Amino acid sequence: MPFKRLIILFCLAILTLPAHAEGFITRLLNKPVPGGVAVVTLPEQSEAPRAHYQDQPLLVIREDGQRWIAIAGIPLTAKAGNEYIELADGEKVAFKVTDRKYPEQHIKLQNQQHVTPDPEHLKRIKRELDEQISAYKTFSARQPSNLLFDRPVEGRLSSAFGLRRFFNGEERNPHSGLDFAAPTGTSIKAPAAGQVILVGNYFFNGKTVFVDHGQGLISMFCHLSAIDVKVGDELARGEHVGKVGATGRATGPHLHWNVSLNSTRVDPSIFIGAFMP
Template identity: 70%
Template sequence: MRLIPLLIALLLALPAQAEGFITRLLNKPVPGGVAVVDLGPATTAPRATYQGKPLLVIHEDGQRWIAIVGLPLSVRPGSQQIEVDGQRRLSFQVDNRHYAEQRITLKNQQQVTPNPANLKRIEHELAEQTRAYRQFSPRQPSNLLFDRPVDGPLSSPFGLRRFFNGEERNPHSGLDFAAARGTPVRAPAAGRVILLGDYFFNGKTVFVDHGQGLISMFCHLSAIDVKLGDELPRGAVLGKVGATGRATGPHLHWNVSLNDARIDPAIFIGAFKP
């Protein structure tokens, strides 16, 4: 009989709704991270936005809807809000995170301070890539625990404050894998190829839309093995590791973008370190 009060106390101490697998995997609410916001039960998927941009919304464990919010590196720690169905606002908290510095020496000074002709090219390429990042398709992502896109150890982490030849530039917006030239690069989840290019900074590049604003970008490739519009199953080879663009050696640079915010890809492969 003494067990009954103890069991009641334990049940009262449990949260009303235990966190699902996706929440436990992805909820890293820091600048450059992901916030998972509980939207509650509903018969149809709620529509949610953050900073005016549509959010990835899924039905977790068949119990409740959740919004998965990409947080840009520029977001300030503290209270943030999403809007749901244009009628209510839900708050969540963003914690702080420290990012280290990285200093890189480049032989080609044009990749540090480009001339006017190259700046014009860079502006055009940036606009093209920004449009790709802002695409929002209705498809549900096939999986949110991603496969690693390449066999190789992680090298430069996401979010590093980068200095090229002593001059500070944009933080590192992706995750690097050390791999030999020619190593196959595979789609970490199913998706559609929405952009291909050979860019000044990124070199040979592939963008893949996984659904609802979740976009992968793979760059510095030595070869591209897909065409625009291709539907890729999970694990499909999309290119090969190289050192094209602004790169000091062969590696894969992988970006993950969610609601047009570049976020730490390590979250999606279970390798996030606070």
């Protein structure tokens, strides 16, 4: 076969390949299941597109210098099927959610108030919940320093995200984070750079820290024995946040770590490369 014809065939083969090969971030984060993450390629333009999902602004970054991608957190309540990201000009970009089943977890608590709180405690819980929901809605302009997160603590994974939870036989909200079993006093470190936006001592969560990593990507650490940061602190990746404990609704020392995108709690295991389908 003449060399010139080989060149032509090679060029034709290149044209039949996908326009964009998957980048590292897409391979790491694209787990489009309830409680997961969808990575969606956006139309090309010179500046970062503005995108929303379920009326919440989305994290948008340039992947591998090739294309704009939106990174959307999918609620645990989402059903299998098509979902849509909306752009500033009204254009909609579809992505598909696939089903995922989560197992059950049964927990025995000594304090019945942590199962069925009395009216006075319910007032406190409502006030604290509103405060935390407001923190989850934070959307700052900063770009996350990294999306492959470090594990915030050394310890085994003890309770997975999304478990249907039963306390003393009564079903409550699904498990919204990832638990690490570790001794009281174990250092907790920031999995990525960020700013401390909320600290508190809450009825269910105990001693708690929220860190804003940028563009709606938030980490929450709770049940701490000690908080060693304050609101406004800028943390580098790997910097000390506090210590593992068992404050709030906890049966023993561990770190409960939430990751939130577009005000939606998602499976933290995705961000540390430990996701199990």
